[in-house]
Amino acid sequence: MKTKITELLGIEYPIIQGGMAWVAEYHLAAAVSEAGGLGIIGAGGAPASFVREQIQKTKEITKKPFGVNVMLMNPEADEIAKVIVEEGVQVVTTGAGNPGKYLASWKEAGIKVAPVVASVALAKMMERAGVDAVIAEGTESGGHIGSATTMTLVPQVVDAVNIPVIAAGGIGDGRGFAAAMMLGAEAVQIGTRFVVAKESIVHENYKKKILAAKDIDSEVTGTTHGHPVRQIRNNMTREYLKLEKAGAPFEELEQLTLGALRKAVVEGDTVNGTLMAGQIAGMIKEEQTCAEMIQEIMIQAEALLTKK
Numbered sequence: 001m002k003t004k005i006t007e008l009l010g011i012e013y014p015i016i017q018g019g020m021a022w023v024a025e026y027h028l029a030a031a032v033s034e035a036g037g038l039g040i041i042g043a044g045g046a047p048a049s050f051v052r053e054q055i056q057k058t059k060e061i062t063k064k065p066f067g068v069n070v071m072l073m074n075p076e077a078d079e080i081a082k083v084i085v086e087e088g089v090q091v092v093t094t095g096a097g098n099p100g101k102y103l104a105s106w107k108e109a110g111i112k113v114a115p116v117v118a119s120v121a122l123a124k125m126m127e128r129a130g131v132d133a134v135i136a137e138g139t140e141s142g143g144h145i146g147s148a149t150t151m152t153l154v155p156q157v158v159d160a161v162n163i164p165v166i167a168a169g170g171i172g173d174g175r176g177f178a179a180a181m182m183l184g185a186e187a188v189q190i191g192t193r194f195v196v197a198k199e200s201i202v203h204e205n206y207k208k209k210i211l212a213a214k215d216i217d218s219e220v221t222g223t224t225h226g227h228p229v230r231q232i233r234n235n236m237t238r239e240y241l242k243l244e245k246a247g248a249p250f251e252e253l254e255q256l257t258l259g260a261l262r263k264a265v266v267e268g269d270t271v272n273g274t275l276m277a278g279q280i281a282g283m284i285k286e287e288q289t290c291a292e293m294i295q296e297i298m299i300q301a302e303a304l305l306t307k308k
Contacts, residue, residue, distance in 0.1 A: 019069020174300020
């Protein structure tokens with residue numbers, strides 16, 4: 001399927017893997033790229049040396065385009081921005097801030113830049129700054145979220161900007177893909193479904209939690225201090241929400257989640273770890289390879305989009 005995004009990024013299918021911290025490492029990124037999508041290494045809060053290593057390991061497995069997601073609040077964001085240029089990465093997605101200070105060097109290096117946006121105003125600002133595309137991410141997503149739904153955000157962003165829009169949030173099958181295209185998107189970004197991919201290094205306990213999830217099993221913490229995060233309900237979220245309701249200061253709440261994502265992804269602690277997942281988790285029922293997932297999504301989507 002050819003779209004403005006497949007042509008811009010040099011990929012076969014308009015499917016981009018979410019840049020999930022701790023989850024989106026080189027095994028997953030390379031597998032998604034090899035399957036015809038765009039694999040993404042999630043820099044998260046990692047040091048620049050780790051990101052460089054991940055890029056180099058991805059290059060050993062695939063010769064196809066892949067990208068890096070930069071969390072702009074990372075203390076080493078400046079160094080990571082340089083590493084991306086030095087290593088010849090083709091695509092950058094960004095989150096948690098404005099990538100403006102890095103755009104000149106990235107554009108000079110021929111890197112395509114697509115920031116995640118949660119509002120029309122931010123999408124327009126990013127277009128003025130000179131980015132190549134925007135990822136309009138709805139509140140259905142796992143991890144850090146905005147307040148608008150994908151269904152309402154995507155068409156409004158499409159109407160507001162002249163650059164390609166990638167839809168994200170609540171998309172996990174061909175129906176979601178087809179719906180995003182009908183809303184005007186040129187590609188989709190998928191996170192939660194790829195967490196349970198066979199190539200994903202995520203602990204089996206975490207994968208099982210997603211596979212067993214029901215439609216109402218995700219919960220949002222952090223709404224009172226402006227950093228809402230969607231994850232699967234567990235002991236940690238219950239404790240967090242109890243403290244949040246009691247008016248606990250942000251510092252105390254932050255202590256509760258310190259290292260909690262690593263606990264879930266690496267150690268398999270599904271009781272006190274952070275199990276980031278979108279509302280789409282209730283639809284995900286089997287562990288497949290990235291190639292199987294992408295093929296299944298595209299076959300279903302094409303059948304729907306070409307239905308007379």
